[in-house]
Amino acid sequence: MSAHHSDPLDNPEVQQGTTLRFAVAFLASVLFMGAALLVSQHKLPFLEFAEIVVGLTFLTLAAQATLFFGLDISRAQIWKSVSLILTVPLFIISVGLTVWAFSSLYSRTMLPANEVPSMSMPMGSNATMSMPAQQTLLQ
Amino acid sequence: MATIAKAGPNTRLWNAEADEHDTISTRTFGFWLYMLSDALIFTSIFASYAVLSTPMNLAGGPGPAQVTNAVEGFWQTLIILGSVFAYSQATVALKNGSKAGVAAGILVAMALGVAFVSMGWHDLAALTAQGNGYSRSAYLSIFFTLIATHGLHMGIGILWMLIMLVQIARFGFTADVVARLLNLRMFWQFQATIWVLVYVYVYLLGGAA
Numbered sequence: 385m386s387a388h389h390s391d392p393l394d395n396p397e398v399q400q401g402t403t404l405r406f407a408v409a410f411l412a413s414v415l416f417m418g419a420a421l422l423v424s425q426h427k428l429p430f431l432e433f434a435e436i437v438v439g440l441t442f443l444t445l446a447a448q449a450t451l452f453f454g455l456d457i458s459r460a461q462i463w464k465s466v467s468l469i470l471t472v473p474l475f476i477i478s479v480g481l482t483v484w485a486f487s488s489l490y491s492r493t494m495l496p497a498n499e500v501p502s503m504s505m506p507m508g509s510n511a512t513m514s515m516p517a518q519q520t521l522l523q
Numbered sequence: 524m525a526t527i528a529k530a531g532p533n534t535r536l537w538n539a540e541a542d543e544h545d546t547i548s549t550r551t552f553g554f555w556l557y558m559l560s561d562a563l564i565f566t567s568i569f570a571s572y573a574v575l576s577t578p579m580n581l582a583g584g585p586g587p588a589q590v591t592n593a594v595e596g597f598w599q600t601l602i603i604l605g606s607v608f609a610y611s612q613a614t615v616a617l618k619n620g621s622k623a624g625v626a627a628g629i630l631v632a633m634a635l636g637v638a639f640v641s642m643g644w645h646d647l648a649a650l651t652a653q654g655n656g657y658s659r660s661a662y663l664s665i666f667f668t669l670i671a672t673h674g675l676h677m678g679i680g681i682l683w684m685l686i687m688l689v690q691i692a693r694f695g696f697t698a699d700v701v702a703r704l705l706n707l708r709m710f711w712q713f714q715a716t717i718w719v720l721v722y723v724y725v726y727l728l729g730g731a732a
Contacts, residue, residue: 392697395545395701397705418597421594445716460548478567
């Protein structure tokens with residue numbers, strides 16, 4: 385990138401956006417999310433449903449990254465692309481490890497919801513967990 | 524066989540002028556890194572949401588299927604994507620140096636942003652009015668936190684747009700103003716990206732689980 389332009393409007397990041405590119409980004413995002421909504425209206429097995437929706441989400445995010453954000457391997461954008469690629473695993477690891485840790489923790493330490501008295505409080509109640517329930521959990 | 528000369532006091536190890544970045548690109552890259560760290564705030568909230576959306580944490584209150592509506596969430600998705608598209612059009616007008624075009628794009632983006640935040644606020648207010656407020660259960664605490672954190676980001680974006688309208692009118696397209704407009708474009712697009720994740724994770728997958 386040249387540092388010798390004096391007009392800020394000549395900057396590659398200003399010049400990279402086009403109406404067509406942004407329109408395609410918008411339409412692709414709406415289309416993929418609309419498809420995910422339609423799939424959610426059908427009674428599919430949860431795992432199958434989740435696979436389809438996660439796939440559509442990936443397509444939506446890819447469309448946004450490449451078309452809205454304009455990420456690519458050009459000289460102007462490559463370090464943004466690299467930093468994003470290095471951050472996405474952190475995102476997945478953080479959420480994934482937390483879910484994994486707590487799923488095993490819950491199954492080892494918590495009573496099923498229907499065995500804890502406070503789990504069946506009426507809607508709108510402000511009561512906290514009852515004393516017998518606390519004692520049960522502490523035993 | 525080539526010989527390797529030892530570095531001495533006059534050895535030139537790098538050329539400081541060879542890879543100079545302009546100020547605008549340096550600023551947008553810095554802001555991009557800030558946004559990635561901001562994304563990790565949402566990561567921690569998503570992780571907490573996953574932990575606290577189990578039946579153990581409902582405390583007899585409503586769960587994801589009761590507090591979310593996938594169709595209504597899709598309308599919010601349409602609105603935020605429309606807002607991002609409008610702001611993106613403002614930056615297309617920026618390319619042509621059109622102050623009126625930039626201002627029009629920002630105003631439409633702001634209006635749609637306000638509509639989006641209003642819908643989210645209305646949902647949270649309705650839940651609270653039903654006795655299912657922030658403190659009703661651990662699940663509702665994290666649900667309110669997630670929606671409110673995203674809404675707060677949206678509010679900051681709307682305020683930023685207002686400030687940029689003033690700066691464009693007062694200073695024109697200076698290097699500082701252009702860098703801020705580009706950063707704001709990234710910030711606004713980032714809100715739509717986060718919302719897509721919220722919509723899928725909370726409204727679609729959460730509602731179906």
